[in-house]
Amino acid sequence: MIKYGILSTASIVERFVKGIRESHEGEVYAIASRSLDKAMIHAGRLGIKKYYGSYEELFEDEQVDIIYIPTVNGLHYRDCKNALLHHKHVIVEKPFVLKKDEAEELFALAKKNHCFLMEGQKAVFLPTTKKVKELIENDVIGQVQYIEFKAGFPGRFTYDHWMYDLKMGGGALYGSATYTIEYLQYLFDHPQIKISGTYLPCPTGSDEICNFQLILNDKILVSSTIAMNVGLKNEAVFYGKKGYIVVPNYWKSNQFNIHFHHQGEKHFSFPYNSEFVYEINHVHDCVNKGLLQSPIMNQEKTIQTIQLVDELYQNWK
Ligand SMILES: NC(=O)c1ccc[n+]([C@@H]2O[C@H](COP(=O)([O-])OP(=O)(O)OC[C@H]3O[C@@H](n4cnc5c(N)ncnc54)[C@H](OP(=O)(O)O)[C@@H]3O)[C@@H](O)[C@H]2O)c1
Secondary structure, three states: OEEEEEEOOOOOHHHHHHHHHHOOOEEEEEEEOOOHHHHHHHHHHHOOOEEEOOHHHHHHOOOOOEEEEOOOHHHHHHHHHHHHHOOOEEEEEOOOOOOHHHHHHHHHHHHHOOOOEEEEOHHHHOHHHHHHHHHHHOOOOOOEEEEEEEEEOOOOOOOOOHHHOHHHOOOHHHHHHHHHHHHHHHHOOOOOEEEEEEEEEOOOOOEEEEEEEEEEOOOEEEEEEEEOOOOOOOEEEEEEOOEEEEEEOOOOOOEEEEEEOOOOEEEEEOOOOOOOHHHHHHHHHHHHOOOOOOOOOOHHHHHHHHHHHHHHHHHHO
């Protein structure tokens, strides 16, 4: 069994733990929080036997094989570096880190210490995403010309939450641009990408709603809107010459439709219990093979994403 240490009691932890338990060989071994009381309460709630009141104790536990890092975005670099220095394999939640230099340093450290390292990007491992890729490659909707992504998460955070603090990696773009960019990297085999975009700030100064445009390989136009202040029709739409594919909730999708311009429509469904299990099984395959990186969600893709997001934030300054 591959023993997981969970770093923090973040709200996403419950869903990830469900994925580990559904996987072939993952064991939820321990959880750590900055507060012992919090660690104890969440360990009890999630049925985890071992808990620690500091992150350091989890890093030092020799039983832990792999650490899952879903802390505040701006702390991923610090937490990942600590885990790697303790010779642990690591999955870092998206966005991996905020700066290219930090990412390069972490991947080099993982290599030096023979540790597996990957950005957690469940969307690219979903059966729906794989099927959409296959359909596009088989020309089922004709050549894709335009793609539209929309994602809205209204009312989830108050202005005092770190998700509204740019320095901590908050903001709509840091929060969810990875889903758009990495989904496209997977579908179109790591294309060349150009980016531009606009945003509206909120009282904390962070981008509460943003829209960015991507051009893939100088051939496909993409528009992506992410909102923390309004609900949107959460979906990705791929427009080809013969029809279009609509993927609702593209970052966790379990179904989608193809609409043909002349021949009606077709529905595809891939029910799951945990949307994380596919990513987790992939990590286990990599670790068992002794790989230090995923062949799918690798360093090049993560770094391209960081650079694109950083480029926009620099333009907006
Ligand atoms: N893949 C996905 O589907 C998905 C979905 C949602 C979020 N995420 C990612 O998962 C990560 C966590 O997101 P979340 O919404 O679950 O976050 P959250 O509930 O706000 O939790 C963040 C955790 O970070 C820890 N932390 C350490 N230092 C902190 C500080 N100075 N201030 C606040 N918290 C601090 C806290 O744990 P302790 O107090 O226990 O130490 C806290 O529970 C983010 O990177 C996010 O992008 C991924």
